[in-house]
Amino acid sequence: xxxxxxxxxxxxLQASFVEALSGLGVGPGVARLLWLPLPxxxxxxxxxxxxxxxxxxxxxxxxxxQQRIGPEYAGPLGVLQPMADGLKLVFKxxxxxxxxxxxxxxLGPVLVLVPVILSWLVVPFGQNLLISxxxxxxxxxxxxxxxxxxxxxxxxxSSNNKYSLLGGLRAAAQSISYEIPLALAVLAVVMxxxxxxxxxxxxxxxxxxxxxxxxxxxxxxxVIFWICALAECERLPFDLPEAEEELVAGYQTEYSGxxxxxxxxxxxxxxxxxxxxxxxxxxxxxxxxxxVEWIAxxxxxxxxxxxxxxxxxxLGIVMTVLKAYLLVFFAILLRWTxxxxxxxxxxDLGWKFLLPIALVNLLVTAALKLAFPAVFGG
Amino acid sequence: MTxxxxxxxxxxxxxxxxxxxxxxxxxxxxxxxxxxxxxxxVFLSVSGLYLLLNASFVAAAQILVYVGAVNxxxxxAIMLVNKKENLSAIPGLPLRRILSGLVCAGLFGLLxxxxxxxxxxxxxxxxxxxxxxxRIGEHLFSDYLLPFELASVLLLMAMIGAIxxxxxxxFASDVITGEPVDQGLIEKAxxxxxxxxxxxxxxxxx
Numbered sequence: 332x333x334x335x336x337x338x339x340x341x342x343x344l345q346a347s348f349v350e351a352l353s354g355l356g357v358g359p360g361v362a363r364l365l366w367l368p369l370p371x372x373x374x375x376x377x378x379x380x381x382x383x384x385x386x387x388x389x390x391x392x393x394x395x396x397q398q399r400i401g402p403e404y405a406g407p408l409g410v411l412q413p414m415a416d417g418l419k420l421v422f423k424x425x426x427x428x429x430x431x432x433x434x435x436x437x438l439g440p441v442l443v444l445v446p447v448i449l450s451w452l453v454v455p456f457g458q459n460l461l462i463s464x465x466x467x468x469x470x471x472x473x474x475x476x477x478x479x480x481x482x483x484x485x486x487x488x489s490s491n492n493k494y495s496l497l498g499g500l501r502a503a504a505q506s507i508s509y510e511i512p513l514a515l516a517v518l519a520v521v522m523x524x525x526x527x528x529x530x531x532x533x534x535x536x537x538x539x540x541x542x543x544x545x546x547x548x549x550x551x552x553x554v555i556f557w558i559c560a561l562a563e564c565e566r567l568p569f570d571l572p573e574a575e576e577e578l579v580a581g582y583q584t585e586y587s588g589x590x591x592x593x594x595x596x597x598x599x600x601x602x603x604x605x606x607x608x609x610x611x612x613x614x615x616x617x618x619x620x621x622x623v624e625w626i627a628x629x630x631x632x633x634x635x636x637x638x639x640x641x642x643x644x645x646l647g648i649v650m651t652v653l654k655a656y657l658l659v660f661f662a663i664l665l666r667w668t669x670x671x672x673x674x675x676x677x678x679d680l681g682w683k684f685l686l687p688i689a690l691v692n693l694l695v696t697a698a699l700k701l702a703f704p705a706v707f708g709g
Numbered sequence: 710m711t712x713x714x715x716x717x718x719x720x721x722x723x724x725x726x727x728x729x730x731x732x733x734x735x736x737x738x739x740x741x742x743x744x745x746x747x748x749x750x751v752f753l754s755v756s757g758l759y760l761l762l763n764a765s766f767v768a769a770a771q772i773l774v775y776v777g778a779v780n781x782x783x784x785x786a787i788m789l790v791n792k793k794e795n796l797s798a799i800p801g802l803p804l805r806r807i808l809s810g811l812v813c814a815g816l817f818g819l820l821x822x823x824x825x826x827x828x829x830x831x832x833x834x835x836x837x838x839x840x841x842x843x844r845i846g847e848h849l850f851s852d853y854l855l856p857f858e859l860a861s862v863l864l865l866m867a868m869i870g871a872i873x874x875x876x877x878x879x880f881a882s883d884v885i886t887g888e889p890v891d892q893g894l895i896e897k898a899x900x901x902x903x904x905x906x907x908x909x910x911x912x913x914x915x
Contacts, residue, residue: 435742435746465765465839466765466766466838466839466842467765467766467769467839467842470766470769470770470773471765471769473769473773474769474770474772474773474777475772477772477773477776477777477781478753478772478776478777480777480781481746481749481780481781481784484781484784484785484788485746487788488742488788496788499788500785500788500789503781503784503785504785507777507778507781510777527842
């Protein structure tokens with residue numbers, strides 16, 4: 332594993348915060364307790380803002396693809412349009428159908444949204460810029476995303492509507508069949524970096540700038556992961572669970588108001604999350620195409636100078652978000668270019684094509700790791 | 710008492726209550742769908758207990774395997790066979806309930822006695838924390854290799870058995886003619902499965 336002395340000693344906001352509060356006469360335990368909610372709230376706000384940006388991008392890019400203008404009156408270039416959409420959903424009446432199962436109907440959207448938000452726990456924006464560097468990192472994300480189908484089945488069943496039930500079943504089938512190639516693609520990366528932790532995975536890619544990013548060593552894994560991530564997010568061309576022509580809106584058919592908004596929010600947060608994780612796993616996470624230490628060396632700036640630390644930290648956040656939104660852009664472009672697949676094509680693609688390829692990719696990675704331990708992580 | 714240990718105790722009480730009440734709900738609720746969803750809740754609470762014991766890998770694996778795979782499959786099975794059916798009354802139901810309740814109470818008493826009489830080594834061994842993933846891997850591929858492989862063979866057998874059971878129609882004879890079905894036709898799922906239609910006109914229109 333390539334360790335990076337400059338980055339690992341980098342910005343540690345928690346330590347600085349605790350130190351600053353201790354200077355004001357607050358005990359270290361209380362200071363740590365006060366620190367706890369701060370990164371969580373920050374990430375939650377970031378996720379919601381990310382969704383707003385995403386909705387705006389989707390509207391604008393789809394308009395551009397179809398040679399329309401898109402939203403333009405709400406704020407400059409229509410940037411306030413997603414806010415208007417959100418407000419509309421807040422003020423809509425919250426309807427529970429008379430023959431539906433009220434309890435499960437309410438619990439379904441919650442179960443879809445909560446695991447997605449919990450998964451932001453392991454998304455790193457810098458060496459110490461993540462909520463918690465848990466050892467099982469990326470595995471936690473895979474485990475959490477497997478809870479989602481239960482929420483989908485729950486909302487599909489409780490709506491008491493055949494379209495909803497079919498949509499829920501489709502969503503769950505799709506979700507579990509694409510989880511396996513996804514996990515295998517992640518496993519190949521994990522094998523190369525000898526760690527499940529997202530921070531270690533990024534550090535392992537930070538040896539020689541853009542050349543050491545995993546996408547060059549795992550091109551097949553990158554494609555598999557991206558296809559599976561799109562399928563997990565139910566994005567076109569894989570949005571069968573809510574295929575309008577066949578199923579009205581799938582499991583969302585009976586939902587309105589804030590409960591519908593939860594599904595909407597969940598799917599967009601999931602898209603941003605998947606893009607962030609592709610950036611972390613394959614595109615070097617927060618690292619700049621040219622390592623910051625090299626630039627610092629050329630400019631003769633000492634690596635531990637505070638200015639450089641702050642610049643590195645901000646650059647890390649900008650790079651992560653930039654890479655993620657580049658991928659989101661591709662996802663939106665794909666949505667408006669590629670037609671929807673059929674359910675049997677979808678399952679064939681998952682089980683008969685992606686799964687064998689992911690297995691072969693894993694085997695080849697293991698062989699390469701044994702043959703060239705210097706390049707593929709020994 | 711520090712904040713951390715108080716939080717741990719509160720979490721332990723909440724999770725244990727969720728496990729006990731959830732399991733009772735799984736067994737006692739008449740609606741099978743509620744039972745299945747509650748089972749998922751029980752699995753989640755158990756993984757929370759693992760987290761409290763500092764076993765994060767086991768907790769994540771518990772969620773992935775039990776909630777993400779087992780429970781989803783149970784729900785699938787329930788929803789695909791969602792037939793409203795009036796079950797015929799079982800004779801002597803109250804007596805059966807009392808008997809099974811007695812058996813369960815006896816088992817519970819036995820377990821409680823074991824729990825209180827065993828000299829537990831408290832506090833237990835120090836948790837290894839994040840290193841656990843590596844330790845589990847080492848054990849699975851050294852001293853626990855045989856059970857690990859046996860379990861995978863067992864799963865493979867179950868899978869093949871399930872396929873054989875699900876494709877039993879392959880071995881049956883044709884419904885109309887009574888002749889044994891050509892196995893090759895079953896593989897071509899997209900072509901119509903009927904062997905020679907006696908009416909040539911029908912064939913043309915198709």
